[in-house]
Amino acid sequence: MKLSKTAEYALRIMNYMAIDEQKLYTTTELFENLNIPFRYLRKLMIKLSKSEILTSVQGKHGGYRIARKSLEISLLEIIHATGEDPVGNVCFFGFEKCAFVEKCAIHEKWTLVRDNINQVLSKTTLAEIKGSESTSFIKNNISILT
Amino acid sequence: MKLSKTAEYALRIMNYMAIDEQKLYTTTELFENLNIPFRYLRKLMIKLSKSEILTSVQGKHGGYRIARKSLEISLLEIIHATGEDPVGNVCFFGFEKCAFVEKCAIHEKWTLVRDNINQVLSKTTLAEIKGSESTSFIKNNISILT
DNA sequence: TTCAAATAACACCTAAAGGTATTATTAATG
DNA sequence: CATTAATAATACCTTTAGGTGTTATTTGAA
Numbered sequence: 001m002k003l004s005k006t007a008e009y010a011l012r013i014m015n016y017m018a019i020d021e022q023k024l025y026t027t028t029e030l031f032e033n034l035n036i037p038f039r040y041l042r043k044l045m046i047k048l049s050k051s052e053i054l055t056s057v058q059g060k061h062g063g064y065r066i067a068r069k070s071l072e073i074s075l076l077e078i079i080h081a082t083g084e085d086p087v088g089n090v091c092f093f094g095f096e097k098c099a100f101v102e103k104c105a106i107h108e109k110w111t112l113v114r115d116n117i118n119q120v121l122s123k124t125t126l127a128e129i130k131g132s133e134s135t136s137f138i139k140n141n142i143s144i145l146t
Numbered sequence: 147m148k149l150s151k152t153a154e155y156a157l158r159i160m161n162y163m164a165i166d167e168q169k170l171y172t173t174t175e176l177f178e179n180l181n182i183p184f185r186y187l188r189k190l191m192i193k194l195s196k197s198e199i200l201t202s203v204q205g206k207h208g209g210y211r212i213a214r215k216s217l218e219i220s221l222l223e224i225i226h227a228t229g230e231d232p233v234g235n236v237c238f239f240g241f242e243k244c245a246f247v248e249k250c251a252i253h254e255k256w257t258l259v260r261d262n263i264n265q266v267l268s269k270t271t272l273a274e275i276k277g278s279e280s281t282s283f284i285k286n287n288i289s290i291l292t
Numbered sequence: 293t294t295c296a297a298a299t300a301a302c303a304c305c306t307a308a309a310g311g312t313a314t315t316a317t318t319a320a321t322g
Numbered sequence: 323c324a325t326t327a328a329t330a331a332t333a334c335c336t337t338t339a340g341g342t343g344t345t346a347t348t349t350g351a352a
Contacts (some may be wrong), residue, residue: 001233001260001308002147005310008240026328040311046330062328075252087147090171093161094154095181098180105275106221109266114147116262120255129251151340172298188340192300203347208298 001117003086007079009036009044014053014078018070018130024063044082051081070126079121087118147263149232153225155182155190159226160199163218164276170209190228197227216272225267233264 012034027045030072032127045064049056055067066073079086088122133137149157158180163171173191177184191210193200201213212219225232238256 002236003240005240008238012239026327039194039312039313042329043311043331049329055321056329057225058317058329060325061320061329062318064329091265092149092154093158094149094151107280108268113263113266117147117259120259124252124255139251174298183341185343188299189301189341195299203301203349204299204347206297207350208348210299274315 004078004084006044006080006082006085007086009034009041010048010082011075011080012036013041013044013048014066014073014126015130017054017064017066018073018126021066021070024061024065025058026063047083048081053078053081066126070130072112073126075124075126075129076118076121078126086121088115089114148202149225150228150230151231152190152228153230155180155187156194156224156228157221158182159187159194160212160219160272161276163200163210163212164272167212167216170203170207170211172209176210193229194227199227200222212272216276218274220268221270221272221275222264222267224272232267233260235260264289 013030013036016030016034017023027038027042030036030045031041034041036044045054045056048054049064053067053073054064056062056064076086093102093104094107095104159176159182162176162210163169173184176182176191176202177187180187182190190202191202194200195210199213199219200210202210204210222232237250238252240248241250
C-alpha cells in the first residue's frame with residue numbers, strides 16, 4: 001500500500017502544522033522542514049487551502065493555518081483534500097461493474113481489506129499522530145532525505 | 147486500495163487461465179474475453195512468461211500456459227511478476243528512512259494495515275478465486291466494459 | 293520448403309502525475 | 323503610498339505508466 005507522493009506530502013504538511021494549531025506557517029518554513037519541492041509545495045498549499053482543513057491568510061504576514069481542531073481532522077480527509085481516494089470501491093480485477101453484477105470470487109476478502117484501510121485512515125486523526133515522536137523524526141532526518 | 151492497471155490485467159489473465167491449467171491460451175482468446183488492449187496484453191504476456199507463473203510456447207500452435215498448479219500461485223506472486231510491489235515496506239509519510247530511525251507516530255498502525263494486505267495477497271491462491279463465479283462474471287460482463 | 297499462426301523484440305506515442313517558472317494579487321508597515 | 327513579503331493564478335516542462343505499430347522469429351503442417 002503506497003500513497004501517492006501528493007498524498008504523502010499533504011500528510012507531512014498537516015502533521016507538521018498540527019504541532020501548533022494557532023500558528024500561521026509560511027511555505028518557506030514548511031519547505032525547510034518537510035523536504036517537499038518548493039514550487040510544488042506552494043501549489044499544493046493552495047489546493048489544500050481550498051478544502052476544509054486549511055485556511056490561508058494573504059498579504060505580508062500571511063501563511064497557512066489548520067482550519068479546525070486536529071482532533072477533528074482524519075487522515076482520510078487530508079488525502080481527500082488532495083483530490084484522491086486511496087481506497088475507493090473498486091473491483092479487485094479492475095472491472096467497472098463488479099459489485100453491481102455477480103461478485104468475483106475475491107470480492108468479499110478484498111472488501112475487508114479496503115474496510116481495514118478505511119477504518120485506519122478515517123478513524124485516525126491528526127491529533128493522534130502529531131506527537132513528539134513524529135515531529136522529532138522529521139526534524140532529525142530531514143538531512144538524510146533526498 | 148487500488149492496484150495498478152497492469153496488476154489488474156495480470157490478475158484477470160491468470161484468473162482466466164486458471165480455469166484450465168493444461169490449456170494453451172492464445173493472446174487472441176485472452177483479448178476476446180478479458181477486455182485488455184490487445185498490444186498491451188501481448189507485451190504483458192511476454193513479461194509474465196519470463197516469471198515463474200507462465201510458460202510460453204512459440205510457433206504455429208503456440209500460446210501461454212500456467213506454469214505451476216494454481217494452488218501454488220499466490221495473488222501477490224502474480225503482481226510481483228508485473229514488476230510491482232503493491233505493499234512494500236514504506237513509511238506512511240513517504241520518508242526514506244522511517245523504519246530505521248525513529249518511528250513516526252502512525253508507523254505501528256500502518257504496519258498492521260500493510261500486514262493485512264500482504265496476508266490476503268500472499269495467502270490467497272489462484273485456485274481459491276478461479277471459481278465459476280468469477281469466470282461467469284467475466285464472460286457475462288465483457289460487453290459492458292470500456 | 294513454403295505458408296500460416298503464433299510469440300518476441302524494438303521503437304514510438306499518449307495521458308497523467310509530479311515538478312518548475314513567471315506573473316499577478318494581497319496586505320502590513322515604514 | 324511605495325515597498326516588501328506573503329499567497330494566487332496560469333502556463334509550461336519532465337517522467338512514468340499505459341498503450342500502439344512494425345518487424346523479426348519460431349514452429350507445425352500442407
